[in-house]
Amino acid sequence: MAAASSASSAKRALLPWARDAHHALTRVLQGSGGGGGGGSSFRGALPTLAAGRWSLLQRRWRSSLPQLDSTVDRSDEDSGGDIDWDNLGFGLTPTDYMYVMRCSLEDGVFSRGQLSRYGNIELSPSSGVINYGQGLFEGLKAYRKSDRQGYMLFRPEENARRMQHGAERMCMPSPSVEQFVHAVKQTVLANRRWVPPQGKGALYIRPLLIGSGPILGLAPAPEYTFLIYAAPVGTYFKEGLAPINLVVEDAIHRAMPGGTGGVKTITNYAPVLKAQMDAKSKGFTDVLYLDAVHKRYLEEASSCNLFIVKDGVVATPATVGTILPGITRKSVIELARDRGYQQVEERLVSIDDLISGDEVFCTGTAVVIAPVSTVSYQGQRYEFRTGQDTLSQTLHTTLTSIQMGLAEDKKGWTVAID
Numbered sequence: 001m002a003a004a005s006s007a008s009s010a011k012r013a014l015l016p017w018a019r020d021a022h023h024a025l026t027r028v029l030q031g032s033g034g035g036g037g038g039g040s041s042f043r044g045a046l047p048t049l050a051a052g053r054w055s056l057l058q059r060r061w062r063s064s065l066p067q068l069d070s071t072v073d074r075s076d077e078d079s080g081g082d083i084d085w086d087n088l089g090f091g092l093t094p095t096d097y098m099y100v101m102r103c104s105l106e107d108g109v110f111s112r113g114q115l116s117r118y119g120n121i122e123l124s125p126s127s128g129v130i131n132y133g134q135g136l137f138e139g140l141k142a143y144r145k146s147d148r149q150g151y152m153l154f155r156p157e158e159n160a161r162r163m164q165h166g167a168e169r170m171c172m173p174s175p176s177v178e179q180f181v182h183a184v185k186q187t188v189l190a191n192r193r194w195v196p197p198q199g200k201g202a203l204y205i206r207p208l209l210i211g212s213g214p215i216l217g218l219a220p221a222p223e224y225t226f227l228i229y230a231a232p233v234g235t236y237f238k239e240g241l242a243p244i245n246l247v248v249e250d251a252i253h254r255a256m257p258g259g260t261g262g263v264k265t266i267t268n269y270a271p272v273l274k275a276q277m278d279a280k281s282k283g284f285t286d287v288l289y290l291d292a293v294h295k296r297y298l299e300e301a302s303s304c305n306l307f308i309v310k311d312g313v314v315a316t317p318a319t320v321g322t323i324l325p326g327i328t329r330k331s332v333i334e335l336a337r338d339r340g341y342q343q344v345e346e347r348l349v350s351i352d353d354l355i356s357g358d359e360v361f362c363t364g365t366a367v368v369i370a371p372v373s374t375v376s377y378q379g380q381r382y383e384f385r386t387g388q389d390t391l392s393q394t395l396h397t398t399l400t401s402i403q404m405g406l407a408e409d410k411k412g413w414t415v416a417i418d
């Protein structure tokens with residue numbers, strides 16, 4: 001009975017969905033498909049047998065990892081070798097360390113996170129993420145402070161909370177806000193020599209949460225991995241800081257009501273590659289998606305949110321489940337209100353609203369605030385104001401000054417890593 005009682009105390013710690021999966025798995029391990037009382041002749045021997053197979057399984061779930069390097073070099077290496085800091089795009093420049101933390105479905109809480117050398121990870125061919133797309137990502141940036149003393153993060157708790165919200169939607173346990181922020185800081189410090197000099201870019205930080213344990217039938221994976229890697233980046237679009245050209249897509253949709261458009265799940269991105277590739281082949285920078293029901297209301301671009309300005313009124317599509325609630329979007333709404341744009345409207349924004357707009361811009365951690373010079377819709381091209389004295393330019397300066405520590409942060413948005 002020892003095995004049974006320790007199993008039940010473990011069960012108490014489980015999330016409700018995890019508890020169901022745990023019950024189901026325990027039943028399978030005990031060889032009884034149904035509820036209790038199903039007269040098995042092996043009953044007396046079962047708890048021991050089940051416990052043995054359970055720990056064997058657990059051992060096999062543990063994906064292998066590059067060995068922890070206990071001598072993480074935090075010394076004074078302060079430059080990224082031969083990096084051409086002036087020509088950083090958004091390519092992947094591998095850095096030195098990644099942060100990894102695991103959690104079994106049984107435990108439901110993450111523990112024992114650690115830095116290890118950046119490198120390939122081993123996953124079971126039947127892991128939940130590979131087979132069923134059970135995964136989330138986040139994206140945030142660390143800037144080098146102007147006085148070269150330390151680094152700045154922008155609202156990392158917001159990323160942590162968004163991951164928790166997404167994890168709930170995707171039936172995954174998630175790290176606490178404290179664990180998330182701590183892990184981000186560790187990752188930045190371990191890779192400090194890759195943080196670009198001020199004005200040249202930022203260290204882009206990519207947290208992942210994936211179902212790394214094996215599962216064959218459709219169900220939440222038995223083990224989860226939280227991993228953070230980082231790469232120095234410059235501007236996101238090849239246009240650099242120049243205005244971008246978008247095309248409205250009316251055949252392919254990225255989200256639907258009741259779907260997952262409102263969370264940063266990895267499964268939202270491969271389905272839009274086709275539209276993105278088609279757009280790029282025609283010379284556009286990115287795609288603007290329409291709502292899947294009416295094909296009339298704008299949602300967002302592939303990886304950034306959308307704003308329009310008309311007659312001094314700012315509007316952005318409301319986040320009603322089909323749009324990713326961007327942290328840049330949320331910050332820009334607040335900064336615009338501070339600048340006297342009292343009416344920043346979060347509402348339905350139709351194609352007609354867009355076409356008659358004066359100014360259009362996109363927001364996101366990767367793109368920051370990107371001015372849009374043209375939008376094409378059904379073969380027609382519409383032009384918008386860019387450059388001097390536009391709201392997007394003003395907001396870009398205000399936002400990046402706060403993010404880089406050049407302006408006083410009156411909102412408590414930045415987190416210093418010293």
Ligand SMILES: *Cc1c(COP(=O)(O)O)cnc(C)c1O
Pocket residue numbers: 139264300301302303304305324325326327328329363364365366
């Ligand atoms: C990440 C993302 C954004 C921007 O979110 P931020 O928090 O501002 O970086 C917008 N749209 C989509 C689809 C995204 O994946």
